[in-house]
Amino acid sequence: RPRIGILTSGGDCPGLNAVIRATTKTAFWLGYDVVGFRDGFEGLVDPIRYQVLSPRNTAGILVQGGTILGSTNKGRFAARVGESGRAELDPQLIGRVAETVERLKLEGLIVVGGDGSLSTALQFHEAGIPVVGVPKTIDNDLKATAFTFGFNSAVLCCTDALDRLHTTAASHERVMVLEVMGRHTGWIALHGGIAGGADVILIPEIEWTYDNIIAKIAERRALDKYFTLIVVAEGAHLPSGGLVVEEQAGVQNKQVRLGGIGQVIAERLEGMIEQDVRFVVLGHLQRGGGPTTFDRVLASEYGAHAVRLITEGKFGQMVCSDPPDIRDVSIAEAVDQIRTVDPSGSAVQSARAMGICFGDTPG
Numbered sequence: 001r002p003r004i005g006i007l008t009s010g011g012d013c014p015g016l017n018a019v020i021r022a023t024t025k026t027a028f029w030l031g032y033d034v035v036g037f038r039d040g041f042e043g044l045v046d047p048i049r050y051q052v053l054s055p056r057n058t059a060g061i062l063v064q065g066g067t068i069l070g071s072t073n074k075g076r077f078a079a080r081v082g083e084s085g086r087a088e089l090d091p092q093l094i095g096r097v098a099e100t101v102e103r104l105k106l107e108g109l110i111v112v113g114g115d116g117s118l119s120t121a122l123q124f125h126e127a128g129i130p131v132v133g134v135p136k137t138i139d140n141d142l143k144a145t146a147f148t149f150g151f152n153s154a155v156l157c158c159t160d161a162l163d164r165l166h167t168t169a170a171s172h173e174r175v176m177v178l179e180v181m182g183r184h185t186g187w188i189a190l191h192g193g194i195a196g197g198a199d200v201i202l203i204p205e206i207e208w209t210y211d212n213i214i215a216k217i218a219e220r221r222a223l224d225k226y227f228t229l230i231v232v233a234e235g236a237h238l239p240s241g242g243l244v245v246e247e248q249a250g251v252q253n254k255q256v257r258l259g260g261i262g263q264v265i266a267e268r269l270e271g272m273i274e275q276d277v278r279f280v281v282l283g284h285l286q287r288g289g290g291p292t293t294f295d296r297v298l299a300s301e302y303g304a305h306a307v308r309l310i311t312e313g314k315f316g317q318m319v320c321s322d323p324p325d326i327r328d329v330s331i332a333e334a335v336d337q338i339r340t341v342d343p344s345g346s347a348v349q350s351a352r353a354m355g356i357c358f359g360d361t362p363g
């Protein structure tokens with residue numbers, strides 16, 4: 001039987017196993033075998049590590065978080081920017097990947113990954129290796145697709161956290177700051193904040209001030225609401241000016257990775273208002289656990305479509321969501337294009353209409 005390869009690369013997210021299962025089942029019915037490489041791209045080269053996947057050994061993984069194949073965002077394939085300003089891999093390494101694909105007689109290789117991993121897949125494609133891409137990230141920040149799987153599950157986690165913070169904040173009349181992921185965009189904070197009834201949402205796409213947050217807290221107190229829920233995206237920017245600039249520098253130096261802003265905001269607010277302030281960093285809880293029903297469907301459709309691309313010889317393409325359809329675009333078009341929250345878009349506007357504060361106007 002002809003063979004297809006698959007690997008999962010970069011940070012994990014709910015729905016990876018659903019893609020692996022959908023790929024395996026679709027390939028099986030079309031008469032293909034599937035080879036799953038271990039630990040992202042690393043499994044492709046010295047030593048080559050893979051397992052043959054079948055409907056039998058992928059049974060039950062639809063609902064499981066993480067990836068049965070393992071993943072890595074470090075090692076020999078980690079993105080390095082070359083002289084051209086683009087991510088560039090050692091040509092010898094690409095040559096070894098080509099040898100593996102040839103030796104295992106793969107008709108195509110499915111790369112399930114985020115922006116960095118898809119840039120690697122693009123280099124494979126340019127070197128003549130038959131690849132197709134499947135986009136994944138909880139951040140939902142890829143321009144070429146309306147949704148990435150994992151996002152909806154991360155939003156559910158954020159919503160659940162807010163539901164829990166709501167009751168304890170109300171009981172103790174506290175201000176709660178919840179820091180969520182999202183890298184350089186505010187999608188998780190925006191959607192989680194709306195779904196979880198946040199009073200203030202702070203995102204990288206909208207500049208905000210402490211004064212405006214304090215005005216919102218005061219406005220709520222005037223309405224006999226003595227607690228406030230604030231959601232902040234890890235990539236949100238602190239306001240410039242005075243002490244806060246130093247704080248911001250501190251955060252950026254301390255955190256090569258994003259994060260830490262929730263604590264800075266909570267500590268600063270506590271010094272400015274007569275109320276208890278607490279913070280929670282949701283962290284990798286957002287990436288763990290099983291996928292929501294939405295993500296199960298999206299990931300399954302992505303897996304099935306990726307196999308179809310291989311059988312049709314449409315290499316160098318990435319599957320994407322264009323509701324209500326699943327389509328594909330060239331990987332070259334899809335990478336290096338971040339989709340940020342549009343402050344004049346309907347989600348932000350609806351949130352404002354309900355009185356949610358983005359910190360850019362008082363109350």
Ligand code: F6P
Nearest residue numbers: 011137138139181182183257258
């Ligand atoms: O891109 C997904 C993501 O979870 C971001 O939201 C977050 O900034 C980053 O990855 C965390 O990466 P790591 O798992 O390396 O800490």
